[in-house]
Amino acid sequence: MTTASLHRDAPPPRPATGPATAGRALLAQTLEEIRMTLEQGERLLLTFVIPILGLVLFSEVPIVATGGVPRVDFYAPSVLALAVLSTAMVNLGIATGFERSWGVLKRLGSTPLRASTLLTAKLAAVLAVEAVQVVVLGGIAAGLGWRPHAAAAAGLAAGLLGTAAFAGLGFLMAGTLRAEATLALANALYVVLLGISGMMFPLAKLGTFAAVARLLPSTALAVALHHLAGTGTAAPLESWVVLAAWAVATPVVAARSFRFS
Amino acid sequence: MPAIDVEDLTVRFGTTLAVDRVTFSAHAGEILCLLGPNGAGKTTTVETVEGYRRPAGGTVRVLGLDPVADRLALTARLGVMLQGGGTYPQMTPERALRLFAAYYDAPRPPAELLGLLGLDHVARTPAKRLSGGERQRLSLALALVGRPEVVFLDEPTAGVDPAGRIAVRRVLDDLRHAGVCVLLTTHELDEAERLADRLVIVDRGKVVAAGTPTDLVTTGDEIRFAAPAGIDCAGLGAALAATVTETSPGEYRADTPATPAAVARLTAWLAQHDLPLADLRAGRLRLEDVFLRLVAHEDQPT
Numbered sequence: 001m002t003t004a005s006l007h008r009d010a011p012p013p014r015p016a017t018g019p020a021t022a023g024r025a026l027l028a029q030t031l032e033e034i035r036m037t038l039e040q041g042e043r044l045l046l047t048f049v050i051p052i053l054g055l056v057l058f059s060e061v062p063i064v065a066t067g068g069v070p071r072v073d074f075y076a077p078s079v080l081a082l083a084v085l086s087t088a089m090v091n092l093g094i095a096t097g098f099e100r101s102w103g104v105l106k107r108l109g110s111t112p113l114r115a116s117t118l119l120t121a122k123l124a125a126v127l128a129v130e131a132v133q134v135v136v137l138g139g140i141a142a143g144l145g146w147r148p149h150a151a152a153a154a155g156l157a158a159g160l161l162g163t164a165a166f167a168g169l170g171f172l173m174a175g176t177l178r179a180e181a182t183l184a185l186a187n188a189l190y191v192v193l194l195g196i197s198g199m200m201f202p203l204a205k206l207g208t209f210a211a212v213a214r215l216l217p218s219t220a221l222a223v224a225l226h227h228l229a230g231t232g233t234a235a236p237l238e239s240w241v242v243l244a245a246w247a248v249a250t251p252v253v254a255a256r257s258f259r260f261s
Numbered sequence: 262m263p264a265i266d267v268e269d270l271t272v273r274f275g276t277t278l279a280v281d282r283v284t285f286s287a288h289a290g291e292i293l294c295l296l297g298p299n300g301a302g303k304t305t306t307v308e309t310v311e312g313y314r315r316p317a318g319g320t321v322r323v324l325g326l327d328p329v330a331d332r333l334a335l336t337a338r339l340g341v342m343l344q345g346g347g348t349y350p351q352m353t354p355e356r357a358l359r360l361f362a363a364y365y366d367a368p369r370p371p372a373e374l375l376g377l378l379g380l381d382h383v384a385r386t387p388a389k390r391l392s393g394g395e396r397q398r399l400s401l402a403l404a405l406v407g408r409p410e411v412v413f414l415d416e417p418t419a420g421v422d423p424a425g426r427i428a429v430r431r432v433l434d435d436l437r438h439a440g441v442c443v444l445l446t447t448h449e450l451d452e453a454e455r456l457a458d459r460l461v462i463v464d465r466g467k468v469v470a471a472g473t474p475t476d477l478v479t480t481g482d483e484i485r486f487a488a489p490a491g492i493d494c495a496g497l498g499a500a501l502a503a504t505v506t507e508t509s510p511g512e513y514r515a516d517t518p519a520t521p522a523a524v525a526r527l528t529a530w531l532a533q534h535d536l537p538l539a540d541l542r543a544g545r546l547r548l549e550d551v552f553l554r555l556v557a558h559e560d561q562p563t
Contacts, residue, residue: 025363028363029363102350103347104348110336110341110343
């Protein structure tokens, strides 16, 4: 950074500047993305408050029969899946949609911050918030008696695939719809997917609709985590295939359709 | 080499011709203003020069580079202020400036820019709670973080209070002295006249006039004056040996070279008819007159 120190004391605008190193811009943007996520109450509601309340309530009170599995072993993986859904799709989609409608994305396009750096920063922030969610929700679940099984690595892989699939959906909405429409749709999907993806109650209760629900990325993630983090068994191949397919498809479609302004 | 060189620029939206063979250039240390009514194609022109749009025809060069093809090489050297801001509403000016500073290797310190634009007192107020003028100044500050060589300002004084206008003018003076090339747009005549070294007047996508404010307002072939409405134009015209028109009630134009003798004949005739002379401009028009004459259709700027 010798150039920076040379220019710092120079008189007003003049000396020609260049872009910052990619690492410096990425770090600053990532920290801001994390901060913007954590400082907004309505975002914390979806990422922390609802999952925590759901975890405690459904684990402690026998509201739903969990098919022989201890309740906390069912709901701990459920809220981890919900955490991915809330951060990667709802938060990311709504935030990006509003940045687009405010003209922030357009304006960033005229700075040396590259679109790829912005994208990386947003995904890094999603992963950072998810890590906090895993620690907080996992800690509370452990306090309620959940003991994570040794399949942590596979669970992590399922989480990453789910993150890719839902981030793709978030970007797809943000890059094509009006911000208000993204807000409404992302929140509606949060509620609907929470209900029909085997997170609130076992898939078996859905009857014949379960076959359709199994094709959803949220269901595939929840089922995979129920096996890996709940009962300590291998996740069914079907879940991996569905997750992987969504993880490839939604980012590709989002990248092709995204409009910056 | 001009810092901005635009030749025969044409931009189309579908079948609509938004910008029609526009040509202009601006040099380092020069403030060039695109002036025109709303919808004249100013923003489209500027956004094409910034590299947001690909022209349908003509060439655009900024610092010798193609703003679309060489965008990555250019962004660090340009400062862009879009119409309507484009700032994170929850971010304070201090935080936004610090974030933008991280995009450049030798940025101007945020504190310096806050002071320069009079934003010290709101440095820690989220942008959404700033006044319109403060938000505009924040947007301008963000355009200057990277010590740009070329600065684009789209309607920089729209919604800015008088104190803010003075701050903007001071910033533009500093940029001129530092050898920065500034391209700004406005639909406000007096701002254009005050801020710019050269004006390019555009209307319906075409350049209708260009030159320094002095070039554009100096004319030797008419006298304008104000007097009571309804005076005898024919009689006065006979005295001046020229056509006299009442352009609006109480405002007159005499199509005669603005010589001292002509002015003397005009005042003598008014005195003889015991008429007061309210205003007299000989050999110099208000920019507004030039503008209205060039841009003669209904949707006038207000």
